[in-house]
Amino acid sequence: MVGKSERKRKIAVEEVIIISAVLIAGLALQFFSGPFDKRFLAYPVNLVFLGLLALVFFMKKGAALSRMASGTLSVILLAAVTIAALWMGLVPGNMVKVSWPFVLLYLMLLVNLTAITALRLKSFSAKQIPFILNHVGLLVLLFSAGPGSADKSRFFMTVMEGSTEWRGEPSGAGKDAQVVELPLAIELVNFSMEEYPPKLGVVDKTTGEAMPLGKPHFFEGTLNAESQIARWEFRVDSIVDRPRYAPAAYVLATEIETGTVNEGWVTCGNYFQHFKILDLTENLCVAMTFPEPKSYTSNVKVYTPDGQVKAAEIEVNSPMTVGNWKIYQFSYDTQKGKDSEYSVFELVYDPWVIPLYIGFIMMLFGAITLFWKGGKK
Amino acid sequence: MSWNEFIYFAIGSLLFWISGTILIYTSKGARLGNILILSGIVLFGSFIVGLWIGKGHPPLRTMGETRLWYSFFISIVGFVTYLHWKYKWIMGYSVVVAGVFVFVNLLKPEIHTTNLMPALQSVWFVPHVTVYILSYALLGAATIASFIAIKELKKGEYGLMPLIDNLVYIGLGFLMMGMLMGALWAKEAWGDFWSWDPKEVWAFITAGAYLVYIHARILKFRLNLLLWLLPLAFVLLMITWIGVNYLPAAQGSIHVY
Numbered sequence: 120m121v122g123k124s125e126r127k128r129k130i131a132v133e134e135v136i137i138i139s140a141v142l143i144a145g146l147a148l149q150f151f152s153g154p155f156d157k158r159f160l161a162y163p164v165n166l167v168f169l170g171l172l173a174l175v176f177f178m179k180k181g182a183a184l185s186r187m188a189s190g191t192l193s194v195i196l197l198a199a200v201t202i203a204a205l206w207m208g209l210v211p212g213n214m215v216k217v218s219w220p221f222v223l224l225y226l227m228l229l230v231n232l233t234a235i236t237a238l239r240l241k242s243f244s245a246k247q248i249p250f251i252l253n254h255v256g257l258l259v260l261l262f263s264a265g266p267g268s269a270d271k272s273r274f275f276m277t278v279m280e281g282s283t284e285w286r287g288e289p290s291g292a293g294k295d296a297q298v299v300e301l302p303l304a305i306e307l308v309n310f311s312m313e314e315y316p317p318k319l320g321v322v323d324k325t326t327g328e329a330m331p332l333g334k335p336h337f338f339e340g341t342l343n344a345e346s347q348i349a350r351w352e353f354r355v356d357s358i359v360d361r362p363r364y365a366p367a368a369y370v371l372a373t374e375i376e377t378g379t380v381n382e383g384w385v386t387c388g389n390y391f392q393h394f395k396i397l398d399l400t401e402n403l404c405v406a407m408t409f410p411e412p413k414s415y416t417s418n419v420k421v422y423t424p425d426g427q428v429k430a431a432e433i434e435v436n437s438p439m440t441v442g443n444w445k446i447y448q449f450s451y452d453t454q455k456g457k458d459s460e461y462s463v464f465e466l467v468y469d470p471w472v473i474p475l476y477i478g479f480i481m482m483l484f485g486a487i488t489l490f491w492k493g494g495k496k
Numbered sequence: 497m498s499w500n501e502f503i504y505f506a507i508g509s510l511l512f513w514i515s516g517t518i519l520i521y522t523s524k525g526a527r528l529g530n531i532l533i534l535s536g537i538v539l540f541g542s543f544i545v546g547l548w549i550g551k552g553h554p555p556l557r558t559m560g561e562t563r564l565w566y567s568f569f570i571s572i573v574g575f576v577t578y579l580h581w582k583y584k585w586i587m588g589y590s591v592v593v594a595g596v597f598v599f600v601n602l603l604k605p606e607i608h609t610t611n612l613m614p615a616l617q618s619v620w621f622v623p624h625v626t627v628y629i630l631s632y633a634l635l636g637a638a639t640i641a642s643f644i645a646i647k648e649l650k651k652g653e654y655g656l657m658p659l660i661d662n663l664v665y666i667g668l669g670f671l672m673m674g675m676l677m678g679a680l681w682a683k684e685a686w687g688d689f690w691s692w693d694p695k696e697v698w699a700f701i702t703a704g705a706y707l708v709y710i711h712a713r714i715l716k717f718r719l720n721l722l723l724w725l726l727p728l729a730f731v732l733l734m735i736t737w738i739g740v741n742y743l744p745a746a747q748g749s750i751h752v753y
Contacts, residue, residue: 190711190714190715191715193711194708194711194712194715194717197704197707197708198704198708200704201700201701201704201705201708204697204700204704205701207692207697207745208697208698208701208735208743208745209743209745210745211744211745212745213745216692264689264690273687315611411611411613412613412614413611413614414614414617415614434614435614435615435617435685436614436615436617436618436681436684436685437684438684438687447685447686447687467687467688479676479679479680479689482672482676483673483676483677485672486669486670486673486676487669487673488669489665489666489669489672490665490666492665493661493662493663493664493665493666493669
């Protein structure tokens with residue numbers, strides 16, 4: 120698989136041996152000291168590591184640097200990382216991403232990538248820009264998302280409507296999660312929610328399966344909605360949707376062949392009210408699904424220790440940024456849905472978020488440069 | 497417009513594509529052939545637009561909808577590649593592939609209307625998915641070309657390599673864009689750029705395989721081995737796209753649909 124000359128082949132074999140040795144060392148570490156604990160890399164260790172990587176840029180062009188920057192080394196490492204990811208993707212419940220061999224592979228990739236960019240930057244020209252965008256972008260990303268991410272922390276915070284909260288529960292801590300005081304306080308002014316109209320369908324009460332079997336059909340429970348399922352025609356005659364109560368639809372079901380009409384209220388029920396179905400035959404009935412959330416929004420005021428107050432609307436896909444913190448809409452009282460009296464936020468602290476965005480932008484432009492590289496005949 | 501009308505647009509487009517492709521093989525009909533293929537693309541595209549308007553949100557939610565875009569893009573990729581490189585077979589193969597996905601959609605729709613959940617209501621939704629499907633189409637074309645190149649290699653011919661490399665470069669460009677936009681979206685939605693969700697793991701594997709290919713090409717690895725990496729990478733790609741849902745390691749993925 121290696122190039123023509125004997126020397127190249129020898130180098131590649133050496134590289135495979137070195138990588139294998141490192142991976143075996145990783146396996147030994149894994150065996151004796153258990154999975155890799157990311158917290159080890161937290162500040163200041165990651166900054167020291169960054170300093171060491173930066174030293175590569177000051178290395179003189181020569182045998183050492185070109186060995187570190189070797190292209191075959193890159194291919195072998197890329198292949199090894201891909202195989203590790205295959206393991207991750209195929210074996211249920213694996214711990215690859217926190218295993219020592221994987222961490223060491225990641226580290227070798229960082230060194231190789233740093234050496235290549237260092238070498239290229241020493242002979243910089245405009246022609247190198249696509250290369251720089253892709254490789255420096257990736258380097259910045261891999262560093263911030265790897266060693267950098269050890270500085271990241273996440274918390275959940277549950278805030279009641281009308282009150283202010285500043286204590287959070289670290290996420291991922293499980294049962295022994297201890298509530299901690301955070302440098303942010305959130306006042307929940309209002310929580311509101313929009314729902315899609317609930318759906319109506321014909322369900323077999325004995326099996327719970329929806330009709331037609333294998334290709335179930337549901338229709339929206341909106342006023343005057345019409346549909347046909349199995350041997351009935353349906354029409355929604357009226358809709359009631361009051362606070363606290365579940366949505367309800369008055370359904371007329373006409374059996375097409377006989378013209379027999381069955382009618383009655385159908386509701387999915389909620390924490391406050393029982394569900395109700397409309398029987399069609401001994402086994403089949405009309406039932407309503409729970410309305411699915413369309414959007415949910417928290418109106419908040421955020422207070423910081425230096426006395427700043429920031430008001431915002433937080434939604435899924437629209438977090439709020441306060442310094443190095445981002446506040447996400449995470450959940451609500453799903454039993455009560457629209458009537459939820461609290462909102463759950465996830466607070467993420469990440470001092471590496473700016474380098475991460477720089478890496479992303481560089482790589483996005485780098486990806487675009489592949490188009491004209493590929494556009495050539 | 498809804499999926500009920502799909503069959504008319506699909507059969508119409510396929511007729512345009514098939515007759516157009518037959519015509520480009522004749523010396524006199526090439527021009528008319530091009531027009532017919534283009535008409536097929538426009539007709540197919542108008543169904544997507546109609547479905548988008550009919551649903552009130554972009555049709556990118558279900559597996560059937562992603563197949564719809566795949567048929568659309570592979571026909572465009574095939575057509576543009578044929579116009580640029582004059583390889584007629586690439587148009588022929590693209591029509592076959594587009595046809596396969598059209599028939600899968602007709603026979604096994606998986607198109608039940610689903611409401612767009614809050615996490616999917618984002619400006620990143622449309623570019624993230626379309627760019628990915630477009631890259632799948634390009635890399636699919638590269639895979640087809642690699643099979644022909646493997647055959648030609650035995651006769652000592654290398655003529656297809658520039659085309660293959662171009663398709664892989666552009667395909668990988670779109671693949672990377674899809675991945676990066678997905679990561680930016682994930683940050684907005686869940687607070688993490690990357691969380692090794694099963695679909696992410698497989699997207700990573702796919703990108704890794706193509707990265708190995710382009711780096712090995714730069715280093716001039718032997719083609720008789722390297723060319724086999726493209727079909728292999730495409731298998732990995734298909735697992736990312738369709739297979740992930742069925743993997744035991746992937747239960748509980750946020751990307752299952």
